[in-house]
Amino acid sequence: MTNIFGYDIEKLNDVFKEFNIPTYRSKQIADWIYNKGKTSFSEMTNLSKDLRENLAKSFEIKPPVLIKRLNSNDKETSKFLLEFEDKISVETVLMRKNYGNSVCVSTEAGCNMGCAFCASTLLGKSRSLKAEEMLGEVYYVNSELKKENKNVTHLVLMGSGEPLMNYDEVIKFLHLSHDENIMGISYRNITLSTSGVVPNIYRLMEENLPITLSISLHAPNDKIRNALMPINKKYPIKDLITAGKFYGDKTKRRVTYEYILIDNINDGKTEAKELAVLLKNQLAHVNIIPINPVKERKFFRPSEEKINAFLYCLERENISATVRKEMGTDVNAACGQLRNRYVKNTKKGE
Ligand code: SF4
Helix, strand or coil: CEECCCCCHHHHHHHHHCCCCCHHHHHHHHHHHHHCCCCCHHHCCCCCHHHHHHHHHHEECCCCEEEEEEECCCCCEEEEEEECCCCCEEEEEEEEECCEEEEECCCEEECCCCCCCCHHHCCCEEEECCHHHHHHHHHHHHHHHHCCCCCCCEEEECCCCCHHHCHHHHHHHHHHHHCCCCCCCCHHHEEEEECCCHHHHHHHHHCCCCCEEEEECCCCCHHHHHHHCCHHHHCCHHHHHHHHHHHHHHHCCCEEEEEEECCCCCCCHHHHHHHHHHHCCCCEEEEEEECCCCCCCCCCCCCHHHHHHHHHHHHHCCCCEEECCCCCHHHCCCCCHHHHHHHHHHHCCC
16 A cells, blocks of 8 residues: 655656556645545545545555644644654644744654754654655644644744755655645745754755755854754854855845853853854844753753843844744743653553
């Protein structure tokens, strides 16, 4: 049985060829799956009964299934734990914003990048996700939103995993998400976040996709960044900032630098000034994220006073910056926390 979930029109044409199914049928079937949210051929009523029965003998349509859903008290954030056929699970987050509905997509199950502040890396990486599995995350959330006559409008590749370490599948996923027969999401509404896989930032630049690049910087110098993000030892800050500058210059799209603010680690005025020097004259924006504490790590959120002082310092140096609005702390929205609990409990047989 072939699972055709995530197939685009071309791939559907290919698999249907040997069954003598005319190509216009592929478009109808794609419409049933991705637009009308049907995963059973029996519901595809504009296909003949014979065809529906024949298709069901050879093909199945299996997006991931829900294990658990948590909704924040303010109803703005929902977190979904989704599971694929091989029982590997990932977290996907829906954030209801004033400009649309944004989905935070995981690109790997777990992560082995080892960032010190991140829950996703605590259990390592189980495996990378295929393009159609990432699409499955978006599809699931979209089918939930459809119940409210809404749909997914924005994507951020900021869930578990390093997207640029799963490069080919991530690029395929971006194409599937954009494809008007599938999700039809504008590239301009997609943000890809990287911890700093420098060579693949240059590769991404050559794809000519008008997506936003977001660089998880989190430190203004190698000393602090080496301690927080092991990838910095391979691709130091100077090379990363140069890649970000090239990306901005070539694509004419503003690069976002994510900066998790951690009490007494990277939140001083000295660090703010260093950061301003790094980004001077760049088409850049700094997104300051006061840390969502991770129990397993001893990192704390700075006081409001320190957060504002950091922001003020950047603004005084003419660096565009904002403090990210806090969403979903009551559903453990820091990536990886829900999955970690589930994986640990499953291993214990609970
Ligand atoms: S922050 Fe991103 S790259 Fe770093 S460990 Fe977490 S998921 Fe991986």
